[in-house]
Structure formats: structure tokens, C-alpha cells
Amino acid sequence: MENINFNDKRIRELIKTHPLLNEIILTKEVFWPNPKYSSFQEAMKKISIGDKDVEAAEERLKRFAPYIAKCFPETAKANGIIESPIVRIPNIHKRLEEIFDNKILGSLLLKCDSHLPISGSIKARGGIYEVLKHAEELAIKNNMLNIEDDYSILDSNIFRSFYSNYSIAVGSTGNLGLSIGIIGAQLGFKVYVHMSGDAKEWKKNLLRSKGVTVIEYDSDYSRAVEEGRRQAQSDPKMYFIDDENSLDLFLGYTVVASRLKIQLKEMDIIVDENRPLFVYLPCGVGGGPGGVAFGLKLLFGDNVHCFFAEPTHSPCMLIGLMTGLHDKICVQDFGIDNITAADGLAVGRPSAFIGKTLENLISGCFTVEDDNLYKLLSTLADREDIYLEPSALAGIPGAVKLFKDKLGRKYIKDNNLEDKMKNAVHIPWATGGSMVPRDVIEEYYNRGLRLNK
Secondary structure, eight states: OOOOOOTTTTHHHHHHOTTTHHHHHTTTOEEEEOOOOHHHEEETTOOOOOOOHHHHHHOOOOOOOHHHHHGGHHHHHHHHTTOOOOEOOOHHHHHHHHHHEEEEESSEEEEEEEHHHHHHHHHHHHHHHHHHHHHHHHHHHHSSSSTTTTGGGGSSHHHHHTTTOOOOEEESSSSSHHHHHHHHHHHHHHEEEEOOOOSHHHHHHHHHHTTOOEEOOOSSSHHHHHHHHHHHHHHOOOOEOOOOOOHHHHHHHHHHHHHHHHHHHHHTTOOOBBBBBEEEEOSSSSHHHHHHHHHHHHHHGGGEEEEEETTTTTTTTHHHHHHOOOOGGGGGGGTTOOOSOOGGGOSOOHHHHHHHHHTOOOOOEEEOOHHHHHHHHHHHHHHHOOOOOHHHHHTTTHHHHHHHHHHHHHHHHHTTTTTTGGGEEEEEEBBBBBBBBBBHHHHHHHHHHHHOO
């Protein structure tokens, strides 16, 4: 991998070419519309994955639904389908308009992946899906399973004993490790989670309570992934889940699109040319938000506009997309420290797979300061009685930034959306929080209260 030194002439040239980098380097909040954003049809000409891949993922999850319902009773009501609610947040809508002194045209909803069953974050989609796919492939290869079977048979000593011969490794800032550790241990795998220095203690403790081996590092996410990959290379029976490059993780996230469409229909919301959908997705390395965005684009095409939200100290996807260098460059090359309270987003180098796949499908990126994440956290708790972890608040200010920032307004104008914005539907994606211990949530909440004074 070619790394670029911050003092290099090349960095100075990048700053000259992309003046917004000056504010990004100063860790100021910015809004960046993607100049490479193009029509859905044009963008898809460069992408080899599509509807059939998403449909295959949906079918696999349906096959596993009986197993999920049996092992995780909280999913039984939904017949073993792992899905989250979507709710209206009118009080936050009004409060955001007051805070920013700017109108948000349209309606504001919250997609609560924070309350997904099993592992309480968006990672319950991709992480669990990839483990299930690996488990299915192993069982079929060893003549223990047929796709016509009732998969609840996997909840047995025979299968647990079988899977105990195999291992899974992953590098994580926290939530991906949780999802993979919980489902992997439940199936019977030996699971090794390599945790970066910003991973929260309670996440490590929860994993250990499930029998997962947690390996800790003082350094950031990239080192944890690197060590997980190295460990797996030395063991033919160990499967490495690659958050930076995994197509299976990506596809696990995409399946939400068809479910969201049904949820919106139940709310009498039909997304079309006159009622555009705007989605604001907290982004770390890019897998979760990238998969969600891709699934939504497949379903809604040019009528959905997806924006990535990142901490001001970890704007890796923004820098990767803006410069076109993707994983060839990291935030540290610009002197940005990658230290943020938004542990799930504390990533210095973006996924090349996500950046290159979505560089013509993503509408843009914006950044949020840590203090504002805490402020929004306590405000959401007070106004809507919804408690999230800091990283999950990153998407909340997206709608108001779209209207208030001059580059946001330019995006609306350039895409001929001005007359449609009164009908717009805005969905910030709440990516995690329901599993955070009460004392930790109270600590977050109180910090937000102090900052709001």
C-alpha cells in the first residue's frame, strides 16, 4: 500500500486542488457534495454486483430465520428476521430548526438500528450475515446441511461440536466485533476479536462473557484489522472477516432496503420523483453505510440521496472520496489524530472497496464535532426518549446541514430538487446504543447536558 507523507509536495498539491481540505485539517465541521455523483444508471455501468446478489443474501437470511428465532427469543415476534423500527422524531425536527436557526423542509424519521436485536447496532446486519454464510458453507461442504432443511437444527450439540473445530477472527472498534462474537459463539465457533484502542471496555467485557477471546491494542482500527488478518493467515481453519474489503459483509447490510420500503409504505410514505428520500449514515471504514446506501440505490435509484457522516477527527471516507485516493491515504497523513468519542467511527483509512464501488452513487459527506454528538445525544433523549451511543448521532444534523450549508443548498439546486424539498423524507440512521450499559449511557447523557448549558 502506498502511503503518502503529510509533508510531501503531493499533500500540498491535494490541498491546492481541494481547498475544503484546509477546513478538514483544522477539524472544522464541513459539508461536501460529491462532484462525481451521477445518475443511477450511469453509476451502475461500473459496478459488477446487483439485484441478484442482494436477493441471494435475503434468501439466505430467510433460511436462517428459524435458527435465529430459536436461539434469540427477542427475534421470535419477527419470525427470526433481524430488523429495527423506524420512528417519527417531530420534537427533534423542531429542536434542530431552533438550534441551527434554519428550516428543515419535509419530514424527519429515525431508523433505529441502535435497537436491532442480538447485538444492538447496524453491525447486526452485515456481521451476523457473514458468519451465517460461512456456517452454511461449512455445513453444506461437510454434508451436514441442505438448503431445504429447517435450519433450527443448527442449534444442537452436533453442530456446535462441528463448528468448535473452526475459528473466526475479526478486527473491530467495537460493534462489528460484538455482532460476530455473539453469533459466532452461539453457533459454536472459536472467535477472536482484535480490538482497537478506542473500543469501549463494556464491549470487551460482554464479548468475554460469551466466551470470545478479545485481543487488545493501544493503536487504532487499522492495526487491529491487520493483526486479525495475520492471525487467520496462519491457520487454515480460521476464517477472517475483513471489514475493509468483504463483499459478504456489504451484502448483509443491503437487505435493509426492501424492508425499509415496506416500513415507509406502512407510514403512507411512497418514495418517488416528487418525494425524494435523503439518508444520513454514520461512517467508519464504510462497510455498513456503504451496504445500506447501495441497497437503497438499487431500490429507489435517483430518488434517494445518501450522505456519509463522520467525526471531524476521523473523516477518512470524505478524504478518500474527495481526493480519489481511497485507501491510499489516511487522516493521519494530514495531521488529523483519528481520536474521537465516536468509537465506531474512529477509522483513519477508508475501505477502497466501498469508496471505489460507491464513488458515483454517494451524494456527499459531512463531519460533526464530538461535542455536538454529545449535545445531540442528550437532546434526543430529552425530546424523544431515545438513547444512543455518540457515534450513532452523527447523521442527525444531516438534514439541517443540507439546507443551511451553502454547498448543501448547491446540491439541492444542482439536482433540480428545490421544488420537491417540501415533500422530502429525511432519515438519519441511528447505528448503535441499545446495548450500552445504563451507567455509561448516563455518563454520555450528563456530558451532553453540561455542553448544552
